[in-house]
Amino acid sequence: NAGVTQTPKFRILKIGQSMTLQCTQDMNHNYMYWYRQDPGMGLKLIYYSVGAGITDKGEVPNGYNVSRSTTEDFPLRLELAAPSQTSVYFCASSYRLTGETEAFFGQGTRLTVV
Amino acid sequence: KQEVTQIPAALSVPEGENLVLNCSFTDSAIYNLQWFRQDPGKGLTSLLLIQSSQREQTSGRLNASLDKSSGRSTLYIAASQPGDSATYLCAVISGGAQKLVFGQGTRLTINP
Numbered sequence: 001n002a003g004v005t006q007t008p009k010f011r012i013l014k015i016g017q018s019m020t021l022q023c024t025q026d027m028n029h030n031y032m033y034w035y036r037q038d039p040g041m042g043l044k045l046i047y048y049s050v051g052a053g054i055t056d057k058g059e060v061p062n063g064y065n066v067s068r069s070t071t072e073d074f075p076l077r078l079e080l081a082a083p084s085q086t087s088v089y090f091c092a093s094s095y096r097l098t099g100e101t102e103a104f105f106g107q108g109t110r111l112t113v114v
Numbered sequence: 115k116q117e118v119t120q121i122p123a124a125l126s127v128p129e130g131e132n133l134v135l136n137c138s139f140t141d142s143a144i145y146n147l148q149w150f151r152q153d154p155g156k157g158l159t160s161l162l163l164i165q166s167s168q169r170e171q172t173s174g175r176l177n178a179s180l181d182k183s184s185g186r187s188t189l190y191i192a193a194s195q196p197g198d199s200a201t202y203l204c205a206v207i208s209g210g211a212q213k214l215v216f217g218q219g220t221r222l223t224i225n226p
Contacts, residue, residue, distance in 0.1 A: 033213060033214065035216075040218075041218055042118075042120075042203060042216040042217055042218035042219055043203070043205075043214075043216040044216075045213055045214075045215075048213050058213065090157065090158065092158075092214070094214075101145065101146065101207065102148065102160055102163050103148060103160070103205070103214055104160070105150075105157050105158040105160075106157060107156065107157040108156070108157050110155075
């Protein structure tokens with residue numbers, strides 16, 4: 001029972017490089033989310049998706065892109081990495097938005113841009 | 115826009131004490147509220163989920179309450195232990211939005 005799987009766990013990027021953070025869930029969840037967490041702060045929403053082919057911006061989308069071609073996968077693309085994107089990135093999923101919906105999180109990707 | 119606030123930002127208590135963590139939200143039209151635990155350098159572990167129609171949920175030494183009309187939730191931890199040391203985050207799903215909105219968390223330290 002894998003749940004939400006993120007890869008890689010750690011990554012160091014140089015300024016201007018690009019990379020894709022992978023997120024896969026095996027719970028057949030409709031909703032998927034990408035958050036970033038800066039030191040001592042809560043989680044801020046980058047992008048989210050309510051189903052395959054549908055994505056929308058969250059609070060802090062600049063510098064990122066996403067796609068949702070399948071129910072299972074929700075990759076986050078960083079273009080032209082900047083030091084401000086140094087953070088821990090969390091992917092999450094939930095079945096649907098009702099009262100009994102519970103969100104599940106991956107273990108995070110710790111990204112450093114130097 | 116939904117905003118979630120957690121007070122205090124940090125709390126340090128001796129082992130064995132009962133304690134309360136607070137979470138407030140500005141828009142009472144929520145689907146549910148979820149409490150998470152985060153250990154240093156780790157991901158989020160779900161502790162309790164309270165649906166908007168519920169007043170409280172209990173799991174072991176943890177009890178979470180919800181007062182939707184006043185926009186408040188509390189997480190009560192009984193007989194605290196050093197292993198409870200972690201950051202506790204609350205998050206709400208608003209009726210009008212399709213996403214979890216988080217508070218900034220309370221960093222809890224239980225001293226032996």
